[in-house]
Amino acid sequence: MKIGIPSEIKNNENRVGMTPAGVSELVKRGHTVYLQNNAGVNSGFSDEDYISVGAEILPTIVDVYGSADMIVKVKEPIEPEYGLIRKDQLLFTYFHFASDYPLYEAMKKVGAVCIAYETVQKADHSLPLLIPMSEIAGIMAVQEGARFLEKPQGGKGILLSGLPGVQPAKVLILGAGHVGLASAWVAAGMGADVIIADINIARLREISQFLPKNVRTLYSTEHSICKELPTTDLVIGSVLIPGAKTPHLITRKMLSLMVKGSVLVDVAIDQGGCFETSHPTTHSDPVYVVDGIIHYAVANIPGAVAYSSTLALTNATLPYVIELAEMGWKDACKKDQALVKGLNIAQGKTTFKAIADLFGDIYVKAEEVFS
Secondary structure, three states, X not given: OEEEEOOOOOOOOOOOOOOHHHHHHHHHOOOEEEEEXXXXXXXXXXXXXXXXXXXXXXXXXXXXXXXXXXXXXXXXXXXXXXXXXXXXXXXXXXOOHHHOHHHHHHHHHHOOEEEEHHHOOOOOOOOOOOHHHHHHHHHHXXXXXXXXOOHHHOOOOOOOOOEOOEOOOEEEEEOOOHHHHHHHHHHHHOOOEEEEEEOOHHHHHHHHOOOOOOEEEEEOOHHHHHHHHHHOOXXXXXXXXXXXXXXXXXXXXXXXXXXXXXXXXXXXXXXXXXXXXXXXXXXXXXXXXEOOEEEEOEOOHHHHHHHHHHHHHHHHHHHHHHHHHHHHHHHHHHHOHHHHHHEEEEOOEEOOHHHHHHOOOOEOOHHHHHO
């Protein structure tokens, strides 16, 4: 198969779809890999690194899309890429359609085959291609939250760890999935007073067995969240409903309960955000203020640590890329139910129910389009 790896053109997205090690595995199996000139530079990989393992370098993004049967990238295509995508071309990337109707509409119209990293799901309900980026986002959410609590950044001027005789900051984490757990470990390790909230009691019971003593669990309701907000310095929103739009757990009215200079970090912004007042921001302009509360809502948090992120992402995606390249998307989906869950759009049809329901569209079972 001919596989294309374009440069990412989303604002400050420094990752690349695959490492040279991943490309090497594909080339060894007889596939052709086209890389856009300098696509890997911001992740720490030169064109020479890719050429040495058999990749072919193409000068423009137009050349890559025009030459490849399958596109492997990191973030969803943005508007300048829509016209480059061909009917029946396979795109394997993060899509997050729930927060981007124009993208959804464009992919259906062109007839692309869209397999979304974020909805590839194993039989045990784990999300293998979302987990590594979730872990990175969870770690960075604490780093960024601590930074914007600093007074020069507009924050309260609070040190997350506290000091002898000085209380630490209080961190409220909404969602006890991979993002939330990573955030809890880092915030706890820095010495913060941490609360992690979820509606899944079994999950809270499970994680309470091994989290540090400065992390408490909380059953998540509007009432319980409101009780914590007046004394909370940093809120990290990490709620995920796979493929669907994230519910708003903090409304604008609830912001009045918080002390000015407190920080909200919305890791769920890719799926619409879990704060009513959230809208996507970028690494170059990451925050804004609503009612005195600082909002950090960067939609590609792991892009800031591109080298680490690209290595972790390729480790997770490579087995699936190999399956798709060796078998084609239809046979790969027939063999692997995890990929069936990842199939969001094919042949102009919506094959992921949560997306079809959200946009009031017709849902077609994935098996009907590859049978």
